[in-house]
Amino acid sequence: MTVQTGIAVPEKTTIESLTRERGDAAARLDALEQALLDKQVRATQIDMLYANLRTAFGGQVLGTVLVAITMYTAFPLMTVALWFAASVANQISRLVLLRMYNRAAPNADDAPRWGNYWLVGAVVSGVLWSSTLWLFFSPDAPQQQIVLMSLLVSVCGVAVAITSMHLPSYYAFLFTTLLPVIARYIWEGGRYDLLIAFIVTVLMIALWKVGRNFNALIERALRSRYANEVLSKRLEAQNVELSQARDRADQASRAKSQFFAAASHDLRQPLHAMGLFAAALSAKAREPDVANLVTSISSSVEALEGLFNELLDISKIDSGKVKPEITDVSVTALFDRLRMDFEPEAFDRGLSFRMPSRSAWVRSDPVLLERILRNLISNAMRYTRTGGVLVSTRLRKGKLRFEVWDTGMGIAPDDQARIFEEFVQLANAERDRRKGLGLGLSIVQRLAALLDHPVSLSSRLGRGTVFRVDVPMGRAPVVRVAAARVERSQADLGGRCILVIDDEASIVDGMSALLGSWGAEALIAGTAAEAMAQVTARDAPPDLIIADYQLRDGEIGPEVVTAVRRHFGIEIPAILVTGSATPERLEEARDLGHHLLLKPVMPAKLRTLIQFKLKEAVKA
Numbered sequence: 001m002t003v004q005t006g007i008a009v010p011e012k013t014t015i016e017s018l019t020r021e022r023g024d025a026a027a028r029l030d031a032l033e034q035a036l037l038d039k040q041v042r043a044t045q046i047d048m049l050y051a052n053l054r055t056a057f058g059g060q061v062l063g064t065v066l067v068a069i070t071m072y073t074a075f076p077l078m079t080v081a082l083w084f085a086a087s088v089a090n091q092i093s094r095l096v097l098l099r100m101y102n103r104a105a106p107n108a109d110d111a112p113r114w115g116n117y118w119l120v121g122a123v124v125s126g127v128l129w130s131s132t133l134w135l136f137f138s139p140d141a142p143q144q145q146i147v148l149m150s151l152l153v154s155v156c157g158v159a160v161a162i163t164s165m166h167l168p169s170y171y172a173f174l175f176t177t178l179l180p181v182i183a184r185y186i187w188e189g190g191r192y193d194l195l196i197a198f199i200v201t202v203l204m205i206a207l208w209k210v211g212r213n214f215n216a217l218i219e220r221a222l223r224s225r226y227a228n229e230v231l232s233k234r235l236e237a238q239n240v241e242l243s244q245a246r247d248r249a250d251q252a253s254r255a256k257s258q259f260f261a262a263a264s265h266d267l268r269q270p271l272h273a274m275g276l277f278a279a280a281l282s283a284k285a286r287e288p289d290v291a292n293l294v295t296s297i298s299s300s301v302e303a304l305e306g307l308f309n310e311l312l313d314i315s316k317i318d319s320g321k322v323k324p325e326i327t328d329v330s331v332t333a334l335f336d337r338l339r340m341d342f343e344p345e346a347f348d349r350g351l352s353f354r355m356p357s358r359s360a361w362v363r364s365d366p367v368l369l370e371r372i373l374r375n376l377i378s379n380a381m382r383y384t385r386t387g388g389v390l391v392s393t394r395l396r397k398g399k400l401r402f403e404v405w406d407t408g409m410g411i412a413p414d415d416q417a418r419i420f421e422e423f424v425q426l427a428n429a430e431r432d433r434r435k436g437l438g439l440g441l442s443i444v445q446r447l448a449a450l451l452d453h454p455v456s457l458s459s460r461l462g463r464g465t466v467f468r469v470d471v472p473m474g475r476a477p478v479v480r481v482a483a484a485r486v487e488r489s490q491a492d493l494g495g496r497c498i499l500v501i502d503d504e505a506s507i508v509d510g511m512s513a514l515l516g517s518w519g520a521e522a523l524i525a526g527t528a529a530e531a532m533a534q535v536t537a538r539d540a541p542p543d544l545i546i547a548d549y550q551l552r553d554g555e556i557g558p559e560v561v562t563a564v565r566r567h568f569g570i571e572i573p574a575i576l577v578t579g580s581a582t583p584e585r586l587e588e589a590r591d592l593g594h595h596l597l598l599k600p601v602m603p604a605k606l607r608t609l610i611q612f613k614l615k616e617a618v619k620a
Contacts, residue, residue, distance in 0.1 A: 033230055041222045045109035046166045048218075049118055052162045053098045060159055061093050063151050070147050078137055087128050094121050115166055122169040126176025129155060133184045149196075152181060161563040164211035165218050174211065178204040212222055224376065303585065308620045324365040324451055328474035331360045331393065331400070334370055338391070342377055349381060352388030360393065361474035362400050372455075373402060375440040376467045387464070395473075402469045410461040476597065476612050493610065494519035498546035499535065501525045501547040501560050502577075511546065514603060527551065528560045532567065541568040544613055549578035552614040558592055573613040576599060 013127040064087040072080045132148050139145075150366055180201055185197035216448055281297075339355045346353030362369070373391070381388045387407025394401050411419060420441050448455040448469060459465035493515070500511045503526045515522040523542060525531035528551075535542060545564060547557030561574045576589050579599045589596040595609055 005201060037230065039108045040226050042108075042115075043108040044222050044226075045119070045215075045218065046111045046115045049115070049163060049166045049169065050098055050101050052554070053094055056097060056158075056162045057091050059155070061088065063129075063155055064088060064091070066151060067136075067148070070144055071132075071152055074141060074144060076138050076139060083131065085130070085134060090121065090124050090128060097121065116169065116274075118163075118166065118586040119169045119172055121171040122163065123176055126173045127180075128360070130179045130180035133181050137184060144385050149181075152177060155205075160207060160211045160214055162213045167212065167215050170211050170215070171208070174204065178207075193220055248366070254487050266402070277513065281513075283311070297351055304475055312416065324368055326363055326365055326451075328361045328477055329364050329366045329369060331362060334366070334373070335391070337370065337560055338373060338377065339492050341374075342381065342389075345381060346389065349384075351380075351381065351384055353388075354388065355391040355526075358393045361476050362471040363474040364453065364471050365608045368451055372444050372469060375444045376404040376469075380404050380408065380467075384464075396470060399470045399472055402471065403466055404412070405464065405466045407464040410463055411465055412458040412461055416457060433555075437501070493614075494522040495559060496544070496614065497523065497538070497542045498610070499525065499531060499542040499545045499564065501521045501531050501545065501551070501557060503527070503548065507548070513577050514606075518607065525560075527553070528555055528563060531560050531564060535564055537566060541570060542571055543573075543617070544610060545572055545574040545576060546610075547576055549576050558588065558594065561592070561594070573617045575606075575609060575613060 045112045053580055064084060068084045078172055093370070097117055104110070104114075129152060132152070133145075134150065136144065157172055159173055163173060182197045182200050182204070185193040185200070258391075258465055307597070323612055335355050335357055339353075342355075377389060377391060384406045385408070389407075390403075390405040392405070394403070403540050444467075447453060451471075451503065454470045457465060458468075474588075498515055498520050500522050502508050502511070508524045508526070512522040512524055523534045523538075525534050541551060541564070545561050547561055551557065551558045551560070557576050561576075565572050573591065574592075574594045575595050575597060576594045577599060578585060595613065597606065599610065
């Protein structure tokens with residue numbers, strides 16, 4: 001009857017089966033490490049051999065004394081004395097050998113030579129012990145023969161524990177001790193003599209097997225020990241390499257983020273100026289051809305702004321600066337915003353765009369969730385030439401699944417994982433930058449992971465693609481009656497005075513031209529001193545201040561704004577323009593009551609914010 005358990009046990013476990021195993025740790029070593037391991041194991045076995053010498057010396061001397069005491073009355077004194085002297089001299093030579101070994105402290109390469117030295121002593125000891133049955137054999141004195149045989153068997157049995165870690169020495173001692181004994185009894189030829197020879201032969205074979213197995217167990221233990229040490233050092237080295245690789249990766253990621261943060265300001269400056277000049281020029285363009293050129297320039301500026309925003313989004317997410325603010329989000333309001341932005345684009349492309357409303361709430365970050373859906377819808381429109389785009393929702397296991405369907409070219413199965421990588425654009429071999437940089441889906445994947453909103457896709461070549469985002473359900477908040485917002489007027493800025501502080505000549509020229517086209521008076525300054533000189537020359541404070549955050553010589557816009565406000569003793573509304581909207585910078589602007597605009601600033605957005613700030617100042 002077989003009992004089955006959850007542990008796999010070998011069918012038959014024996015000493016022999018254990019000694020044949022080299023150990024799991026040793027099996028994982030390469031050829032060179034195996035060779036070094038073998039050398040180290042042999043050296044340790046020989047070291048153990050010498051470590052047992054003092055114990056062996058005491059036993060050998062004691063046995064020698066017992067033989068001499070037993071035999072000196074029955075055999076010639078000279079024979080007993082010579083045998084005793086030879087045996088003691090052999091043991092003393094072993095002590096000398098031990099001292100030499102300790103002084104030499106041999107390494108693994110020299111250890112086999114010291115094993116050979118021990119082997120010679122083992123042969124001499126075996127010969128001396130076996131000679132007792134030839135020198136002191138007396139059939140008429142059975143008690144003496146019993147003493148001799150007991151001593152020989154004891155010495156050979158103890159040798160298993162003392163010398164079997166070095167098999168050549170053990171075999172040499174065992175066979176030189178017992179083979180002559182067997183030969184002596186066979187020589188006598190009596191029935192009991194032959195029986196004793198047979199018993200000693202069986203004993204010799206048994207001691208041979210026991211010593212071999214004992215040696216193998218010691219060797220296996222040593223192999224496991226040293227192999228584990230090698231693997232431990234290898235693991236430590238791998239951990240160091242992994243740590244260094246991780247540090248290099250972190251450093252590269254930080255360097256990338258720092259590059260984007262540092263370069264964004266310098267890259268945005270000319271783009272910002274270009275947008276201002278284009279907007280100012282559009283107000284003066286009368287000829288259709290010129291107006292078309294200005295429109296093309298404005299479109300290019302807007303496209304570049306989108307590319308910069310994608311690059312900076314990737315940088316912010318990778319650097320950990322994007323922190324989700326989870327709340328209940330209205331799907332209806334979200335879809336209304338998306339529908340308002342994408343319906344005109346779909347119409348221009350000749351595509352149908354359907355986005356059925358749904359009265360539901362989800363738990364997410366409203367800004368990040370909207371960015372995910374915007375990127376998916378933009379991607380669907382960009383690669384759909386005929387047909388249309390459908391954005392729908394459905395309930396799935398307590399979550400609301402957002403689905404963006406398109407009738408585009410589809411995505412091959414081999415490419416479906418790759419499209420989430422940075423700068424991958426499957427249908428943009430010509431690298432048309434109007435189709436973006438290939439960062440949209442990479443941003444989607446990063447934001448979805450940040451929000452823990454799983455993203456999946458299904459696609460068929462030539463039929464289209466659907467992207468799915470699963471978002472936890474939320475609850476509608478308590479509705480409170482709020483005062484209706486008054487639509488902001490789009491009247492011009494005639495009679496308004498606006499102080500512009502920027503150290504880039506192209507920026508201030510463009511801003512001056514743009515504000516002038518809107519009917520405002522622009523006061524231009526590049527430093528704090530110039531700003532104070534401009535406002536001091538006027539009797540009245542400016543209606544608004546537009547300041548670049550980072551100026552020359554370590555000056556910053558907020559400090560200049562504070563100085564102008566302090567000069568007039570009133571809170572003049574201010575707008576800060578920056579190329580890097582870090583969380584610290586946003587918090588600083590909020591504390592000072594400023595609005596922050598990220599370069600390049602689109603003229604329409606700037607005008608709307610100017611009118612909003614001026615209206616707020618009137619209310620105050």
